[in-house]
Amino acid sequence: MDPHFDEDALAVDDPRRDYDFADFMDSWRLRSIKDRRLPPFELGQQTSVRIGRPTRPVSKHDLASGVDIQGIRWEVIGPLRGRATKARNILHHSPASMTTEARDAKRQRRQGKHYQFRSFNPAHKAKVSHYQLRNVLGATSRNEVFYATGSQVKRTSLACPDLEQTVMDLSKPQSSNAGFRVTCLSASPRHTMQNQGILVAGGFFGEYALCNVDSADNGAVSEGFVTHAYNGLVTHIHTYANRRSGLPQAAFCSNDRMLRLMDVPSLRFTDEFAYEHAINCASTSPDGRLRVLVGDSQETLITNAETGQTLVTLREHNDHGFACDWSPDGIHIATAAQDGGVLIWDARNWSKPCKSWASSTSCARSVQWTDSGTLVVAENDDIVRVYDGAKGEQYQEINFFGSIAGVALVDGGEELVVANADKTVGGLLSFEMTPQGFGESGAHGRQVEEIRGWGSVRGVEATSRIVADIVV
Known part of the structure; x- marks a missing residue:
């Protein structure tokens, strides 16, 4: 591989390669208006996920207070977390991405975890x-x-x-x-x-x-x-x-x-x-x-x-x-x-x-x-x-x-x-x-x-x- 540029002519450290979550949320919100593949983006009390980010560690005991493992309060932002995951899978830029249907077909889940x-x-x-x-x-x-x-x-x-x-x-x-x-x-x-x-x-x-x-x-x-x-x-x-x-x-x-x-x-x-x-x-x-x-x-x-x-x-x-x-x-x-x-x-x-x-x-x-x-x-x-x-x-x-x-x-x-x-x-x-x-x-x-x-x-x-x- 070229140490500085890839096949798409972008630098290997180009900021456009970052799959930033806040940018994704903004993109989902706008594109869901016309793209019927995407789940609807419900508007919440908070206009952006960038607001109110936690500055202190989140522990497993904090999950009971309504935050997820990254300190995101979905009920304040608006959309459901499951819908965000679905939208992110659809909008993911990776050539190795799979369809949402294929992912769901593979998840025959049971209770329990390692x-x-x-x-x-x-x-x-x-x-x-x-x-x-x-x-x-x-x-x-x-x-x-x-x-x-x-x-x-x-x-x-x-x-x-x-x-x-x-x-x-x-x-x-x-x-x-x-x-x-x-x-x-x-x-x-x-x-x-x-x-x-x-x-x-x-x-x-x-x-x-x-x-x-x-x-x-x-x-x-x-x-x-x-x-x-x-x-x-x-x-x-x-x-x-x-x-x-x-x-x-x-x-x-x-x-x-x-x-x-x-x-x-x-x-x-x-x-x-x-x-x-x-x-x-x-x-x-x-x-x-x-x-x-x-x-x-x-x-x-x-x-x-x-x-x-x-x-x-x-x-x-x-x-x-x-x-x-x-x-x-x-x-x-x-x-x-x-x-x-x-x-x-x-x-x-x-x-x-x-x-x-x-x-x-x-x-x-x-x-x-x-x-x-x-x-x-x-x-x-x-x-x-x-x-x-x-x-x-x-x-x-x-x-x-x-x-x-x-x-x-x-x-x-x-x-x-x-x-x-x-x-x-x-x-x-x-x-x-x-x-x-x-x-x-x-x-x-x-x-x-x-x-x-x-x-x-x-x-x-x-x-x-x-x-x-x-x-x-």
Whole structure:
């Protein structure tokens, strides 16, 4: 991809790409007058959703007072929330969007849910520097949640929502004259990195910034360049432990078709591997032997993690890939592309994906496995889905309004944090795992409208079918 412009000739950070909720409401109000496809817009006491936005966090206890999980008071604005969701689906600009009828046909909901709403904090709002890159949120623990706001990386805490610290101020970077615009973040939990909390940021012009959030020097930031190539935008970073030494390593994907490995303690790049297309995301297998890559191609590459050699090429997506993740048990891989599809692969048999799911309203930009084996899939806007595992027989759809800047799993998925970058209703959303998980017991309470219940994904499957069980 061009690091500055896309096929539609718009800059990758053009404000017109923002799917701002207030602008949508204004558009719905005007277009519903003539467009019979749209539900009617009822006028309320409040003329605009921009008025009266909450300045304090919204908790699950506040939902009883008439606000939704983003602090929106629908009875004051006028239209019903369900009608707003329907109108938004119709007006959504994504080429991967589905018709409202198709969406409704897929939602054979039951009571119960895997995550329940915990809090929303409008004070912590992330910013996306490239509309296709949605990984500017990370967490090393529930007390250390990091998000990018352009040239700065902020820290907050789920336990102390008023906390806001600047841990990286890159507005005047040491390594270049241009401002450091953060395109991606990676924050590693301590239990995976020899009890070290590692925070790494990638930049628009090939820069990186790195700090140990637990170091004695108050988290001093080290800066440098991943590449000096004109198209060297850093698209993705993930950290992992060296399979021999256990020391933290970082894998940098960049738009110059390279993947580079850094030894974090020494800040030394140890390897670099070249490929035919730009790499947009990578994930290393739990044993450190293999790596999955997706990028500006319809192909998914399975490579030797130490030599970079391509071992297997998978060809099932129909557009560029932007998300991938290897499951903690090492058996399954999830990949997502701009064709609107999410594929699940079995590492014991690469012949076909064992599952294929369609996105809800737009393409998925993030896929992450939890420690318990559930899969969290975040789309461009509005939707995060949680599947019950590689079989994906059930899912929970978490529904809100706004562009998703990133998703972070805390304590392996015990808590789920979503960075909402919407200018009007954005902020930090958090959800906690319910005691029953994906079970049915104890799930007879009142459903919160914003968190949709179970859906059967048998109707969501594409042409691929599950492969036969393989005995290792």
